Amino acid sequence: MVVGEEIVSPAPADVLVASGGKPVSLGADANSKEFRREDHELDKAFSAVLARLTGGISPAALSMAYLDWACHLAAAPQRQIEIGHGAWHAARRLAERSLHFADPNRGPWDLIKPQANDHRFSKPQWTTQPFNLFAQAFLLGEDWWHKATTGVRGVDPANEAIVDFSLRQLLDVFAPSNFAATNPEVVEKTFQSGGENLVFGWQNWLADLMQVLQPGRASDSTEFVVGKSVATAPGKIVLRNRLMELIQYAPTTDKVRPEPILVVPAWIMKYYILDLSQHNSLVRYLTDHGFTVFMISWRNPGAEDRDIAFDDYRSLGVMAALDTIGQIVPNTRVHAAGYCLGGTLLSITAAAMARDGDDRLRTVTLFAAQTDFTEAGELTLFINESQIAFLEDMMWERGYLDTTQMAGAFQLLRSNDLIWSRVSRDYLLGERAHPSDLMAWNADATRLPYRMHSEYLRKLFLNNDLAEGRYEVGGRPVSLSDIHTPMFVVGTMRDHVAPWKSTYKVHYEVDADVTFVLASGGHNAGIVAPPDEPGHSHQVRTKAADAPYLGPDEWQGSSPRIEGSWWPTWITWLEQQSGTLGPPPRLGTDHSADLGIAPGGYVHT
Template sequence: MEPTAGVRPQQAVESYPADRAFHAALARLSGGISPVALLLAYTDWLSHLATSPQRQLEISQEVVRDGKRLFEAAQHFFSPQHGPWSLIRPSAWDRRFARPEWEIPPFNLLAQSFLQAEQWWHNATTGTRGVAKQNEAIVEFSVRQMLDVLAPSNFAATNPEVLQKAFQSGGENFVRGWQNWCSDWVRLLSGHPQPAGGDFVVGETVATSPGKVVFSNELIELIQYYPTTDKVHPQPILIVPAWIMKYYILDLSPQNSLVKYLTGQGFTVFMISWRNPGAKDRDVAFDDYRTLGVEAALATIEDIIPDRQVHALGYCLGGTLLSIAAAAMARDGDNRLKSITLLAAQVDFTEAGELTLFINESQVAFLEDVMWQRGVLDTTQMAGAFQLLRSNDLIWSRLTRDYLMGERSPPSDLMAWNADATRLPYRMHSEYLRKLFLNNDLAAGRYLVEGRPISLSDIHTPMFVVGTVLDHVAPWKSAYKIHFLVDADVTFLLTSGGHNAGIVAPPGEEGHSYRLRTKAADATYIGPDEWLNSVQPIEGSWWPEWTKWLAARSGEPSAPPQIGIKLADGQALPDAPGDYVRQ
């Protein structure tokens, strides 16, 4: 029998162990990036550029024009009439040259010549007719990473901040930087590359909201938090966090804890805490996270609080999983969800930001071979991919501060949480990348749950969807697509900040703002740009806006429910934060 068209033979997936072992070894040298994917992208760009003589002439003329401008600026650079950023100004998000020291000659000229070269390379690697969009993005991104290495801010002799620090401290900053470097290398060689959380300890200073683990299986612990008000809303909240990182991003220090805020607003809160998988969990499937996670949690809540609908919240990948679970429940006539809240979550992956640079057939196959050997995607590979998306802030600025300035950033609860990384099972991550990123099965109505397809359009439950302006992981315009994928009232909120800092936005903390608008299920769709122009920003945290929305869809407060249920086998479960979060 001939194999079905478009389906790879099983032998091609499971065989060739020598090839897969070679790819896994190669990944240690390439940082998990597929060399073949890079080669294909550069071949596409260079081939089309080589057959575009007018485009070649254009970028060549731009080199001459930029060189002439730089030469003329250098001749008059010390003139009082010469502005500090006469050639090119850094973008608002580029903080490498933000301090006033960079406006002093000759450092200003160094910064401008670098920014000018950066702009030229951006123009040279984009805009060539015929180059595949993803290949163009890969080339532009990789060239930008190489240029970032050469930024004048990365070298002591060309960084005025470092020179000023050295002059003021008599060179002591270099001594401290050397000590920091040695300390980091010792930690790396010992197998603990991330700095310790300092004073932030799980269960002591973070993840401290009082509660009880009320259910446990091989994949989750379900935490029920103790009420902090005399009466609570009858509908509980179930939080489904991402299993890429630990759950306590939503229960950091008490002043930054969304859990503490919710219990203080009179809500009964349940939280899923995922177990950190090891090599023996290599065959845990993506759907296991739905059945052993969301479904098991909902069943437990139903046992504790019978006949009550649930407000469900999903964050990041947890939001994608919650959307899948909600669509399956809607298909099967299950109405246990009172509302659905998605925080920085995507259900359509066609425009999933710069993270898609790492997602193509070559790269996914390469990652599968790495995970096939280890059984999991290691924490260092995942952390490295996220750091590359913001290399200026997360890599080079940190190296400059730690090793040239001789300083360390003061510890914070968010930094401690970020260093507390997790692993991903081989099968689950492979299914996630292929079904959702590569094939976009969920948005296209091809995603199967229990052998039958689900459709997001079956969801009629009111939704509250939060996007963040600076999100590199789940861009807000990608999250906005929920408007035309579900058949429900959608309240969309766009908040300031990024993927994490935009979500952790407690009331009273300065610098937060948001925009808000509700679209009824039968209302006319408007695009994200039109939406942005039609909604005025509001200063402050988005948390009160969301709890007000929840309260309007909840019953009158009454006495708090019981904490957990008595286990038939007499099994004793731990207090919050539980055991899984410490793994």
């Protein structure tokens, strides 16, 4: 459908011809099927236009959250008094501090300190006056608004979180670090460079604007090119279908373990995050330790793929890959590993295989993957009936979820680090972050098909069907408790996408031995953790299937901490679950000779 399409119809005045060509009588009963059908084109078209103005955020969901908070606050006079007293107390303290801001006996953060994860005011320049006073005034205001929007009796917790989160995003716009005159780092550099930083900042802004106006415009950076400097592990395409390519990597050792490893990445990212540069490629690390590795490379969907279902990723992805691996390495069980959404898909597949008596999986490994979505962090703020319906309408017009919409949602979760720190660095200080392979990968965005994303949000996030035993494969429900194969599960400490306590829930969902690792870092940097890179650490502990459950806080407090990457720990675990070394298998099948070499073609789509 084309929004804004001219409507021409010889129909009577009380009949409207929808853009789909079907007449809808304006005089019909409002409860008729025509008005109640879920795929009403006019409603979807209007929502799609509205989504462009709101950045994909449902105005109805936001309004209901604020109405819930405002109505309950209006009926809570004592809470109003507390909030008012808090404002007066903060204003009095700030006024007193401003009268004595030059007093050397007062510390720089005597009113309020930035939170540990707030790095906007971490530079020493922020301890000088009056900039320190600006920062404390902002932090006091931010703290007051947080207290005003939380703790109101009767407000739905989900609505309270939406109000708190959205107001925090609004307040962050006005942080003193975002303005040249109130940012001491910018003031200092402007004097030192004679304003050169502002000129460079203007040039950076223009370059970014051109990138927004011309989304297909090639990046100026040629340092990280897929197939040349990243995604360079040698291998061969052994299967290609409409949804994915399967890569088999060439062995780097004379002998290999008999069980191959199948890696299932998420299709919200390009697979080569696990094969970046040579020094941080998990694929190379596995092959160097004697494992045969297969990797799924998903095709980036377009409008023609709007009806691809979530289950298609299971059947055309994981199951098709296992069939091909069975031809190359027959009569051998497989170590399967899934990352993020790929791990969720792998969990569903493993449960369905266990239900159906398919024992081809030797082990299951999950990297930052959720199987229960009740505590999925602030990302769940975007998930309710109103928001999902809004996203469905927005996707319906194009047939997929656009890359900018998905990237924007993830950036909001860490707006101080991913948005405002970049504004300060790129546009005010006139600097550019040195490009890295991880940054280049992050900019290589993907899309999500309309039907698949709708099913994913509704069945998993909104209804939590998988954890509650309602998710169906082949017309029958699957249960994670059917999984009995040993599992290795990795959560990351600072994960804003799949919080580690959410990934930890697998302990009481499956009936299997679970080795759980809590790694330092976030959703990406915590997984891409090569052993020779400093700063990594992890905790690890194994729970037998019949052992009593240990809560996440108790687990964290009692599990041993190991300095260094978790990769060697995984390799040791895999070796314990594998057979003796032997000659490597053949590369490819009789039918894959003409499919090409790694990284394949789909990674470029």
